[in-house]
Amino acid sequence: PSGRRVGGGPAAAGRTRERRGDRKMSGATETGRGAGAGADSGTPARRSTDSGTRTGTGGPGTAGSGRWRARAERHSEGLERFLDIYLDERLLPYSRPDSELMRALEGCLNCGTCLSVCPVVGAGAGHPYPGPRTVGTSLSRSLPEFWAAADLAGFCTTCMACEEACPGDVPVYRAVLMMRAKNFERSAREGREPLSRTKLFLVDFFAGGRLSAAARWGAVFQGLAFRRTESGEMKARVPLPVGRLAGRVVPPLARRSLTGEFPDLIPGEDPRGPRVAVFAGCLMNHAYTETGRALVSVLRRHCREVVVPADQVCCGAPALYSGDLPTSRRLAAENARVFEAAGADFIVTGCATCGDVLGREYPALFAAPRGVAEPEEAGLVRSFSARVRDVHAFLLREVEFRRPGADGAVTDGTVGGAAGGARGDMGGDRGDGAGRGAGDAEVLVTIHDPCHLARGQGVRDEVRELVGALPGVVLREMQEPAVCCGGAGSFSLDHYELASAIRDRKVADIDRTGADVVLTGCPSCRMHIADGLERAGRARPVRHPVELLAEAYERDAAGSHGRGRTG
Incomplete structure (x- = not known):
């Protein structure tokens, strides 16, 4: 378990069992609702589809407590009994990968290099986040230290700049994800809402499949509350009662989702090219649909066939980065099944976050320790992830890229071919385009x-x-x-x-x-x-x-x- 035993002994265990019995009597109905067979069988529990109502922090016996306990990780029957008995002491299991990760954190040199590249630290004061070095130096199996660090994990942007700069290759990003997952499980087991209002909204809307209906209605009525800006985005006509987000610019919602625009099969122009399936992602599917149409158009020129599976679901990023691993696994397995049926050689996406989650995080979600049988969906998920490509990498690594223009010429300040990267000069430091160094027609x-x-x-x-x-x-x-x-x-x-x-x-x-x-x-x-x-x-x-x-x-x-x- 992730922590030393605090207090305890047979007497304490007996008192905890009594409290456990009281909780079971008061919350039995809620615990059963929406949990399915997985809640008692030891198999991963599917997240509840019951929308319910938000009840503040919740707690044992409250209306929402059972719904959250149903979303906690499930373990072996013996470990479940142990965790239930010692629930009040906040003990959680450490898997073998968790323990290996903790040992890797001991490689921190305490040099502070990560602090110089952390965007949160660079933003100045006004927040409690001490920086990524804290994860490497303070995190341990001690319960007070672990939960103190876990409470701050939400201030990390998961940009991975600290890992890139770290001379000791300390896996800070992976540790932050682990801390968020433990935090989610702890709160869920205690019957408390493990997510902020914002994260709860995102997980329930994006991962819960409610976004499609909301986007359709929002597209119809958005013109009443929002106006178009010069850049094509939307801004509220009058300040909305949403606090700091009142004047935020947002993309316009599409009346029709990207996945609903295309037939089952889109013929391509290259008979020697691969068959590809498009993973849209939630924002491209419901807001930036012009980008999705451009993606499909470009892929048609390089492939023999393109498909846009209508049954694809959210990649699970909102759930994963919130620590909700059961929901993340459910979405991963569902996407793997949908795209396996599409029979594609590659799965191509134009969303950086979706591509990273689909290709890199999905296999980690189903990884099993040595000697332990892996989940049934693991092989299917690995096959899916191995075929995921970002569109830029796909065009330049997997197919013969068709350069636009009759002569394929490139202009001054851009990369000329495959070698190297673009090296444009900075020009002037004004924001009016002065000193751009190229023809004004460009x-x-x-x-x-x-x-x-x-x-x-x-x-x-x-x-x-x-x-x-x-x-x-x-x-x-x-x-x-x-x-x-x-x-x-x-x-x-x-x-x-x-x-x-x-x-x-x-x-x-x-x-x-x-x-x-x-x-x-x-x-x-x-x-x-x-x-x-x-x-x-x-x-x-x-x-x-x-x-x-x-x-x-x-x-x-x-x-x-x-x-x-x-x-």
């Missing part, structure tokens, strides 16, 4: 590297090569293209002021380039950066590189190689 762009794409999947140069192949587009790199923007999914909703302070650094970096358009491969980053640019009075389009590529192909098809729409 479109000047800059690239923000999403954390889960650059560090999670190792995809950086491919983005620049793709952008470098676009006729009429000049790339000017910002000084820190891979520094976290502060979006980090629900982080920017839970901690908006802190996320905004992190983003201000990114907005200033963008502005110094004088770029007409910002390019990024993450819908969450796109939304957060667009909000920051609007609030700073420096609004400009924030787009996905695949959109510009699709437009270049369209100009080729029309016989025109002039400048097209980029905003």
